[in-house]
Amino acid sequence: MARWIQSRRRPVPVGAGRREDGGTPAATEPAVPIGALRDALAGLGTTLDEATTCTELARAVVVLAGGAAAVLRRTGDAPSGYEAVAGDARLLPDARRVAAALRTTGPQAMDAHRAAWLERSAGAPPGGALCTPLTSGDETYGVLVWARDAGPPSEPEAEQLALLAERGASHIRHARAYEDVSRTAGDLQRALLASxxxxxxxxxxxxxxxxxxxxxxxxxxxxxxxxxxxxxxxxxxxxxxxxxxxxxxxxxxxxxxxxxxxxxxxxxxxxxxxxxxxxxxxxxxxxxxxxxxxxxxxxxxxxxxxxxxxxxxxxxxxxxxxxxxxxxxxxxxxxxxxxxxxxxxxxxxxxxxxxxxxxxxxxxxxxxxxxxxxxxxxxxxxxxxxxxxxxxxxxxxxxxxxxxxxxxxxxxxxxxxxxxxxx
The missing domain is CATH 3.60.40.10 (PPM-type phosphatase domain)
Structure with a gap:
């Protein structure tokens, strides 16, 4: 059963004050130093290659929040399979389940700034995955999926993942624009050189x-x-x-x-x-x-x-x-x-x-x-x-x-x- 989290966008660091007993911290517990967040954001978009940006995003999420992360890129009208997997891939839900959950919630699931928490099936160990759309402007480029062996994230955790996803989506948008210009230039050059x-x-x-x-x-x-x-x-x-x-x-x-x-x-x-x-x-x-x-x-x-x-x-x-x-x-x-x-x-x-x-x-x-x-x-x-x-x-x-x-x-x-x- 999917439970949706409507997020207010506040830049609060991921993994704030994780308790030794593995429980979910309260929003008032100490946050990860702002320098860690700054380093994670600075490590995104170091190139104009979309696949590289997805890899950087997944790694940054795992460094800050633990667990596992991956990107489900959107190609055409539907997401594709997992890419850029970081952390323990066994924690990630089946990509088809993520895509199905997004489809059943309607267009807003992919086109609005919403995140979905997918709990594991009944009888399975506790845990689940947070699915955050990669949205920049009016375009959604896929989904950032973060999973862990624990309950749903706190609001600060969800907010911080949303911030990382937003920054990653912005770099993906730039990468695709660069690719479009490159393709146009290449087509022009090849046409000229071929004649x-x-x-x-x-x-x-x-x-x-x-x-x-x-x-x-x-x-x-x-x-x-x-x-x-x-x-x-x-x-x-x-x-x-x-x-x-x-x-x-x-x-x-x-x-x-x-x-x-x-x-x-x-x-x-x-x-x-x-x-x-x-x-x-x-x-x-x-x-x-x-x-x-x-x-x-x-x-x-x-x-x-x-x-x-x-x-x-x-x-x-x-x-x-x-x-x-x-x-x-x-x-x-x-x-x-x-x-x-x-x-x-x-x-x-x-x-x-x-x-x-x-x-x-x-x-x-x-x-x-x-x-x-x-x-x-x-x-x-x-x-x-x-x-x-x-x-x-x-x-x-x-x-x-x-x-x-x-x-x-x-x-x-x-x-x-x-x-x-x-x-």
């Missing part, structure tokens, strides 16, 4: 994108290829400062302006200049670094220009790697301009690699040392662009990088292999 332009048939191109930590939350790293006249292809890699939805939106804006400007077939440094003019005219646009490489397989050359970006690496036909010098101008969006181009030879069979800083940078390490690590790699002769990227990602442990990674590799065909130039 790069197509290079000319005389150029093999491969692209890899690795979000930091494998998370859905992504930033502004991107790669692009744009077909130009006379069999030439413009290769692009860029990095908008920051992470998340805002960075992904700005990345989309930079990418759109690049496609529009590149269609006029300007030299790379003039493309950067116009992109900088557009970005600096928008007050909310985040700065970005960018590297352009206009590849002309017919002439066996490439023209590079950089807006604050790291230099590319050239992999020769014998498998060696070397950094290519390129004049570096300020990042896009600063309005400073001052970009220049440099032309290098790109022979058939050689591979040009463009990348964002997440591929090489490591915390506390000088960037020159980081770049030297990439240039020190050696590759088997004759490997294709996909194999080269896999080797780079593996040997530099890019899957555990501290920032997003975008990397592009391109190799021109020899004249006997290439298709007819398109215009």
């Amino acid at each position: 790069p332009g197509r290079p000319h048939p005389n150029l093999d191109v491969a692209i890899r994108y690795l979000p930091v930590g494998g998370s859905a939350l992504v930033g502004g790293d991107w790669c692009e290829t744009v077909r130009l006249h006379f069999g030439r292809t413009l290769l692009v890699v860029g990095d908008v400062m920051g992470h998340g939805l805002e960075a992904a939106v700005d990345m989309s804006a930079y990418r759109s302006s690049l496609r529009y400007i590149a269609a006029s077939d300007l030299p790379p440094h003039r493309v950067l200049r116009q992109m900088d003019d557009i970005a600096s005219g928008e007050a909310d646009r985040r700065p970005a670094t960018c590297l352009l490489a206009r590849v002309d397989p017919g002439r066996g050359q490439m023209t590079l220009a950089s807006a604050g970006h790291l230099p590319p690496v050239l992999i020769t036909r014998d498998g060696g790697a070397t950094q290519l010098p390129v004049p570096v101008g300020p990042p896009l969006g600063t309005g400073l301009g001052g970009y220049e181009s440099a032309t290098h030879v790109l022979a058939p069979g050689e591979i040009l690699v463009l990348f964002t800083d997440g591929l090489v940078e490591r915390r506390g390490e000088d960037i020159d040392h980081s770049l030297a690590r990439l240039a020190a790699l050696r590759f088997p002769a004759g490997k294709g662009v996909d194999d080269v990227l896999e080797t780079i990602v593996d040997r530099l442990d890019a899957g555990h990088a501290e920032d997003d990674v975008a990397v592009l590799a391109a190799r021109p065909h020899s004249r006997g292999q290439e298709a007819s130039p398109e215009v």
